[in-house]
Amino acid sequence: MVTSxxxxxxxxxxxxxxELSDGRALAIPHTVSAKLMSATPQQREVVxxxxxxxxRDRLDVHLGIRGLLRAxxxxxxxxxxxxxxxxxxxxxxxx
Numbered sequence: 001m002v003t004s005x006x007x008x009x010x011x012x013x014x015x016x017x018x019e020l021s022d023g024r025a026l027a028i029p030h031t032v033s034a035k036l037m038s039a040t041p042q043q044r045e046v047v048x049x050x051x052x053x054x055x056r057d058r059l060d061v062h063l064g065i066r067g068l069l070r071a072x073x074x075x076x077x078x079x080x081x082x083x084x085x086x087x088x089x090x091x092x093x094x095x
Contacts, residue, residue, distance in 0.1 A: 003022070004020040004021050004022040004024065004065065004069075005020065005021045005051050005065065006018050006019070006020060006021075006049045006050075006051075006053065006054060006065060007019050007020065007021050007049070008049075009047055009049065009054060011041070011044060011045050012027075013041075014029055014030060015027045015028060015029050015030065016028055016030070016044070018054065018068060020065075026068060026069070026072040027072075028063075028068055028071060028072060029075075030044065032063065032068075032071050033061050033063070035056075035059045035060065035061045036056075036059070036061060039056075039059055043056075043058060043059055044056070044059075046058055046059075052064055052065060053065050053067070053068070054068070
């Protein structure tokens with residue numbers, strides 16, 4: 001169950017940052033949606049926040065808070081995999 005809600009969104013060149021009511025800020029790449037990737041910066045910035053997520057009606061892109069959290073968590077896990085692989089390799093080399 002999601003207890004946070006979206007309170008703000010900020011835009012950068014390759015990402016947008018959503019601020020949550022629990023204090024977290026999630027940087028989400030535009031690659032999360034093919035439509036966002038192909039949109040102009042001006043089109044990406046036309047957004048409506050609702051308790052359930054972020055809506056870009058003109059682009060027909062609707063990103064729910066659960067999906068945003070899942071995408072963010074997956075990126076964090078994937079970014080840590082190389083260091084985990086290296087740690088496992090070092091441990092195996094010591095055997």
